[in-house]
Amino acid sequence: QKEVEQDPGPLSVPEGAIVSLNCTYSNSAFQYFMWYRQYSRKGPELLMYTYSSGNKEDGRFTAQVDKSSKYISLFIRDSQPSDSATYLCAMIGSGAGSYQLTFGKGTKLSVIP
Amino acid sequence: NAGVTQTPKFQVLKTGQSMTLQCAQDMNHEYMSWYRQDPGMGLRLIHYSVGAGITDQGEVPNGYNVSRSTTEDFPLRLLSAAPSQTSVYLCASSSIFQAGYGYTFGSGTRLTVV
Numbered sequence: 001q002k003e004v005e006q007d008p009g010p011l012s013v014p015e016g017a018i019v020s021l022n023c024t025y026s027n028s029a030f031q032y033f034m035w036y037r038q039y040s041r042k043g044p045e046l047l048m049y050t051y052s053s054g055n056k057e058d059g060r061f062t063a064q065v066d067k068s069s070k071y072i073s074l075f076i077r078d079s080q081p082s083d084s085a086t087y088l089c090a091m092i093g094s095g096a097g098s099y100q101l102t103f104g105k106g107t108k109l110s111v112i113p
Numbered sequence: 114n115a116g117v118t119q120t121p122k123f124q125v126l127k128t129g130q131s132m133t134l135q136c137a138q139d140m141n142h143e144y145m146s147w148y149r150q151d152p153g154m155g156l157r158l159i160h161y162s163v164g165a166g167i168t169d170q171g172e173v174p175n176g177y178n179v180s181r182s183t184t185e186d187f188p189l190r191l192l193s194a195a196p197s198q199t200s201v202y203l204c205a206s207s208s209i210f211q212a213g214y215g216y217t218f219g220s221g222t223r224l225t226v227v
Contacts, residue, residue: 008153031213032212032213032214034215036215036218041221041223042220042221043117043119043203043218043219043220043221044203044218045218046214046215046216046217049213049214049215051213088155088156090215090216092212092213094213098212098213099144099163099207099209099212100158100161100212101212101215101216103155103156104155105153105154105155106155
């Protein structure tokens with residue numbers, strides 16, 4: 001079992017839809033959880049990060065972490081064509097020497113006008 | 114504030130040629146790393162460094178060398194290019210004390226080996 005599993009998609013939704021992107025993980029030591037957005041032919045850019053369990057909201061984006069289920073989600077409300085990108089989840093522990101992120105493989109999202 | 118700068122953006126090499134991909138950051142980050150990104154494979158770690166003079170291998174180090182003589186620069190050298198090294202190469206950096214807040218990535222080098 002890989003440490004982080006992410007459905008690669010592709011996922012295609014109409015403009016205005018609510019999008020749900022998910023990752024599961026196996027390492028209970030992970031404490032920080034991140035979502036990256038990567039546009040075509042660009043490097044990944046950090047979208048949101050969350051520490052431990054709970055929700056974090058930033059505009060149309062909400063990140064959720066359920067550590068008991070080892071499951072994280074990114075919700076995009078009122079999706080726009082500009083949200084079309086590949087979304088990667090990433091996570092890391094919090095102990096001394098924790099600087100190596102573990103990434104999911106990414107989900108490719110297309111928002112159709 | 115430039116962040117992480119990668120050069121060149123595109124490169125075509127012939128099999129057997131060598132070249133160096135450049136990566137520079139201006140955020141005084143201790144941690145720097147190189148990934149390759151291939152369709153369906155996700156990000157795979159090639160080499161990383163936690164400070165000047167300190168480097169270590171990642172998941173797929175064969176065929177690549179790195180050095181870290183300054184905090185700012187972390188070049189990746191392809192010793193003898195092979196078609197299997199056709200990929201997008203991404204450089205990333207972070208503070209080793211704040212890796213939980215994520216890496217900063219460069220925009221990538223798209224390499225084709227023919």
